[in-house]
Amino acid sequence: MIEIRNLQKSYNNTAILKNISLVIQDSEIYGLVGRSGAGKSTLLRCINGLEKYDSGSLKIDGFDIKQHSEKKIRHFRKNIGMIFQHFSLMERKTVYQNVALPMQCWGYDQDSIDKRVRELLKVVELEEKINDKPRMLSGGQKQRVAIARALSLNPKILLCDEATSALDPKTTQSILALLKMINETFNIAIVIVTHQMSVVRKICHKVSILEGGAISASGTASSVFLEQPQSLKNLLGEEDDELIAGGGKMIKIIYAESSDNNRLLSDMARQLNVGFSLSGAKLERYRDAVLGSLVITVDDERVQDIGQYLTERGVSWEELSNG
Numbered sequence: 001m002i003e004i005r006n007l008q009k010s011y012n013n014t015a016i017l018k019n020i021s022l023v024i025q026d027s028e029i030y031g032l033v034g035r036s037g038a039g040k041s042t043l044l045r046c047i048n049g050l051e052k053y054d055s056g057s058l059k060i061d062g063f064d065i066k067q068h069s070e071k072k073i074r075h076f077r078k079n080i081g082m083i084f085q086h087f088s089l090m091e092r093k094t095v096y097q098n099v100a101l102p103m104q105c106w107g108y109d110q111d112s113i114d115k116r117v118r119e120l121l122k123v124v125e126l127e128e129k130i131n132d133k134p135r136m137l138s139g140g141q142k143q144r145v146a147i148a149r150a151l152s153l154n155p156k157i158l159l160c161d162e163a164t165s166a167l168d169p170k171t172t173q174s175i176l177a178l179l180k181m182i183n184e185t186f187n188i189a190i191v192i193v194t195h196q197m198s199v200v201r202k203i204c205h206k207v208s209i210l211e212g213g214a215i216s217a218s219g220t221a222s223s224v225f226l227e228q229p230q231s232l233k234n235l236l237g238e239e240d241d242e243l244i245a246g247g248g249k250m251i252k253i254i255y256a257e258s259s260d261n262n263r264l265l266s267d268m269a270r271q272l273n274v275g276f277s278l279s280g281a282k283l284e285r286y287r288d289a290v291l292g293s294l295v296i297t298v299d300d301e302r303v304q305d306i307g308q309y310l311t312e313r314g315v316s317w318e319e320l321s322n323g
């Protein structure tokens with residue numbers, strides 16, 4: 001378990017991480033999401049002990065990096081694997097040699113290294129590439145090698161710093177599926193730093209949104225979506241689809257798929273005897289839910305009835321300004 005309490009960190013008197021508190025359980029995939037400069041990578045480097053923090057505490061299974069010598073920290077880091085946006089592979093070494101490197105540094109015997117490297121290349125489905133150099137691999141294959149290398153010392157935690165940001169959407173999906181499988185099969189906690197909510201939606205159990213060095217929203221990915229905090233809107237703002245406004249008022253409905261909600265709009269139209277036109281709709285699959293938003297345009301004088309109806313059904317909604 002990773003327990004972070006009131007963590008603060010500054011560079012040159014500028015606060016970079018402000019009072020960060022969060023708990024990541026052993027089997028969780030946890031997303032740290034935010035815009036560029038929000039402090040995500042700095043927080044990740046504090047977790048693996050590469051960066052010192054000023055105050056507060058950060059414990060991994062009770063081990064607080066701040067309380068220990070460099071030598072102890074170095075040993076402790078074996079529990080933590082890390083992957084990066086640009087893979088950080090050794091270009092002159094083969095796939096086999098790259099994956100073997102951490103075990104060689106720690107002085108494992110050749111038989112154990114050989115067994116483990118082959119085992120891991122099977123997990124990441126790269127057995128045929130064992131003797132290739134990184135330049136002969138695609139971006140997705142390079143990230144698979146980096147994942148195998150990060151797992152070589154049997155870590156309890158895998159930290160991913162924008163691990164899919166350099167990959168195309170299809171390759172991103174396959175790397176995320178691999179990370180999900182690794183989390184479920186080996187029970188490794190995975191912390192994912194990303195600026196893409198789509199990554200969080202796909203595999204994260206929980207998420208914290210960072211804004212200006214502070215956590216502005218936290219919870220399960222679906223609960224954060226349903227609450228629609230301002231920080232999520234800020235993050236998704238650029239992804240908002242264009243709305244087709246007609247004459248009337250636009251109402252945005254936050255939608256969670258359930259048997260109660262399957263016929264939400266048709267029930268509403270029938271029960272209130274109200275017409276509406278659809279101005280926008282977006283449904284997305286989260287780990288274990290389908291969530292989204294629907295924007296309808298209605299006559300001005302019906303906004304109040306409709307709002308009351310939605311509120312009584314427990315559905316979140318808001319009136320949007322036209323234009």
Ligand SMILES: Nc1ncnc2c1ncn2[C@@H]1O[C@H](COP(=O)(O)OP(=O)(O)OP(=O)(O)O)[C@@H](O)[C@H]1O
Pocket residue numbers: 011016034035036037038039040041042043195
């Ligand atoms: N070594 C450093 N010295 C001074 N300032 C730093 C240092 N490292 C990071 N910063 C500053 O800390 C802030 C947070 O940086 P960080 O890299 O953690 O953000 P991020 O959310 O990961 O952004 P990105 O996605 O762009 O990497 C930024 O304003 C950055 O300029």
